[in-house]
Amino acid sequence: MNQKGSTLVLICLFFGISLAAQSGDKSAETIIRENSAAFSQNLVAGDIDAVVAAYTDDAKIFPGGQDILRGSEAIRRYWTPGPDRKSQTVYHRVNQEEISITGSEAYDWGYYEGRTRYEDGKETPWKGKYVIVWKETAPGVWKIYLDIWNRVPND
Amino acid sequence: MNQKGSTLVLICLFFGISLAAQSGDKSAETIIRENSAAFSQNLVAGDIDAVVAAYTDDAKIFPGGQDILRGSEAIRRYWTPGPDRKSQTVYHRVNQEEISITGSEAYDWGYYEGRTRYEDGKETPWKGKYVIVWKETAPGVWKIYLDIWNRVPND
Numbered sequence: 001m002n003q004k005g006s007t008l009v010l011i012c013l014f015f016g017i018s019l020a021a022q023s024g025d026k027s028a029e030t031i032i033r034e035n036s037a038a039f040s041q042n043l044v045a046g047d048i049d050a051v052v053a054a055y056t057d058d059a060k061i062f063p064g065g066q067d068i069l070r071g072s073e074a075i076r077r078y079w080t081p082g083p084d085r086k087s088q089t090v091y092h093r094v095n096q097e098e099i100s101i102t103g104s105e106a107y108d109w110g111y112y113e114g115r116t117r118y119e120d121g122k123e124t125p126w127k128g129k130y131v132i133v134w135k136e137t138a139p140g141v142w143k144i145y146l147d148i149w150n151r152v153p154n155d
Numbered sequence: 156m157n158q159k160g161s162t163l164v165l166i167c168l169f170f171g172i173s174l175a176a177q178s179g180d181k182s183a184e185t186i187i188r189e190n191s192a193a194f195s196q197n198l199v200a201g202d203i204d205a206v207v208a209a210y211t212d213d214a215k216i217f218p219g220g221q222d223i224l225r226g227s228e229a230i231r232r233y234w235t236p237g238p239d240r241k242s243q244t245v246y247h248r249v250n251q252e253e254i255s256i257t258g259s260e261a262y263d264w265g266y267y268e269g270r271t272r273y274e275d276g277k278e279t280p281w282k283g284k285y286v287i288v289w290k291e292t293a294p295g296v297w298k299i300y301l302d303i304w305n306r307v308p309n310d
Contacts, residue, residue, distance in 0.1 A: 064305045131303045148286045150219045150305040
């Protein structure tokens with residue numbers, strides 16, 4: 001092999017290793033994991049601004065029994081409790097079974113669970129499963145682009 | 156710039172263009188669109204082998220009110236009509252709103268609709284929304300890895 005040939009092989013190796021490193025990026029997985037935990041905390045705390053900020057501006061959510069809701073304003077309306085609300089989400093947790101990252105796109109899936117407290121103090125647990133598609137909107141900033149879920153029976 | 160420098164720039168350009176061409180691959184989108192149409196046809200025709208073959212071996216489906224179903228056998232049981240079935244899916248169609256391809260991963264989302272015919276000849280329409288994550292398991296072969304959906308009210 002001549003020198004040019006060797007240079008080409010080295011450059012190909014470099015690109016290959018770079019791409020491999022990128023696709024298994026630990027920090028992106030960590031960020032997504034932290035974002036999920038923060039989403040649950042913000043939901044329970046009633047910090048709707050933070051909940052909405054977890055989504056891209058053009059995100060879509062797929063709540064059961066409704067049409068697809070598109071964009072920040074529709075997502076804000078969905079997550080904002082009504083003025084006459086008689087119940088409150090007092091617990092929310094996401095159990096991610098897989099986080100897969102490809103470049104600036106990612107998805108994760110698994111189960112979520114929560115508890116609703118009613119005016120009379122009684123609490124109802126619920127559980128569901130979900131798929132989320134994430135986008136890296138800026139370096140190191142991962143936001144939810146698609147969010148779909150449905151219930152499973154309680155244990 | 157010396158000759159080695161020029162060679163490096165040319166190789167980088169080549170990789171850049173290759174990656175750009177790959178991420179906007181028309182044929183992958185066409186294959187996914189065709190696979191979706193075939194899935195509906197196979198479901199209505201009762202070709203369960205073809206329905207199961209549309210998924211990867213390690214695929215996960217997320218039917219409402221059930222746990223996550225994992226792998227070909229669980230997916231086969233889900234889609235196989237019961238021995239005492241009193242109804243039949245006579246129409247199924249997927250309306251994809253977006254197909255996004257990144258390397259050998261892709262997702263699409265949108266609405267699906269169908270009609271069930273009962274023993275007495277009556278038919279009930281239904282409609283839902285979905286997100287699918289696809290994987291390219293071999294060059295030009297796209298299979299469903301994640302399939303989640305939930306209903307919307309009928310019009």
